[in-house]
Amino acid sequence: MRIDVVSIFPDYLAPLDLSLVGKARTGGLLDLRVHDLRDWTTDRHRTVDDTPFGGGAGMVMRPDVWGTALDSVLDDGAHLLVPTPSGAPLTQRTAERLAEEQHLVVACGRYEGIDARVAEHYRARPGVRVSEFSIGDYVLNGGEVAALVLVEAVARLLPGVVGNPESLVEESHGAAGLLEYPVYTKPPQWAGLDVPDVLLSGHHGRIARWRRDQALRRTAGRRPDLVAALDVAALDRADLAT
Numbered sequence: 001m002r003i004d005v006v007s008i009f010p011d012y013l014a015p016l017d018l019s020l021v022g023k024a025r026t027g028g029l030l031d032l033r034v035h036d037l038r039d040w041t042t043d044r045h046r047t048v049d050d051t052p053f054g055g056g057a058g059m060v061m062r063p064d065v066w067g068t069a070l071d072s073v074l075d076d077g078a079h080l081l082v083p084t085p086s087g088a089p090l091t092q093r094t095a096e097r098l099a100e101e102q103h104l105v106v107a108c109g110r111y112e113g114i115d116a117r118v119a120e121h122y123r124a125r126p127g128v129r130v131s132e133f134s135i136g137d138y139v140l141n142g143g144e145v146a147a148l149v150l151v152e153a154v155a156r157l158l159p160g161v162v163g164n165p166e167s168l169v170e171e172s173h174g175a176a177g178l179l180e181y182p183v184y185t186k187p188p189q190w191a192g193l194d195v196p197d198v199l200l201s202g203h204h205g206r207i208a209r210w211r212r213d214q215a216l217r218r219t220a221g222r223r224p225d226l227v228a229a230l231d232v233a234a235l236d237r238a239d240l241a242t
């Protein structure tokens, strides 16, 4: 998979040189290219923004500079992803679908956002899909943090990136849509607290049922919205697997 990220702060994406994503890049599993939007400016001040039509606070990113940049990195079949506070929520299911694609391009806006004609222009281009997404209901100063989230959420799903693929199955927001159960390791006693006895029992069936019960309790307590969307069939399949 190839992912291009375009930003006026390319150094914001430096963490993607680290850990599993960094290894995926050096191992050839992920072709990640980070670009400085200002490389496509033509004026001496390398201007990327201007005042908003209709007035209002702040500045808007110019469509011409973005158009030159995206024409340079987009190819047929690419999926243009634009982080924005008004975007569709980025979910695990979205990450799974994106991980199946060949070429993603992430356009990181700043200021008050990118001129709306940019997304409109590329939506009209045959062979290019455009998706505006948000990583949560809070306000950030730009799209770079969202790009980091998206790249990590997608890259970890690529074959060979995560050492034990099984760990991708029992995850929060996993197949059954449950939050993850609590995890423990040595020492068995710490700060006067014990590990639940069932986890020391060696009885795999009981352990699996305890974990599922804990996941259900957590989901009901912390994310009642997910309970309504629970995939009960997947839950039953998970039960049968124990």
Ligand SMILES: CC(C)N1CCN(Cc2ccc(Cn3ccc4ccc(-c5n[nH]c(N)c5C#N)cc43)cc2)CC1
Binding pocket: 056, 057, 083, 084, 085, 087, 108, 109, 110, 111, 112, 113, 114, 133, 134, 135, 136, 137, 138, 139, 140, 141, 142, 143, 144, 146
């Ligand atoms: C004046 C007044 C009435 N306006 C009312 C609406 N406000 C909305 C507004 C606020 C901030 C930004 C800054 N910004 C620029 C590009 C950009 C990309 C993503 C995000 C972003 N924020 N939060 C997320 N989950 C995001 C994602 N994904 C933020 C971005 C852009 C837009 C702006 C102020």
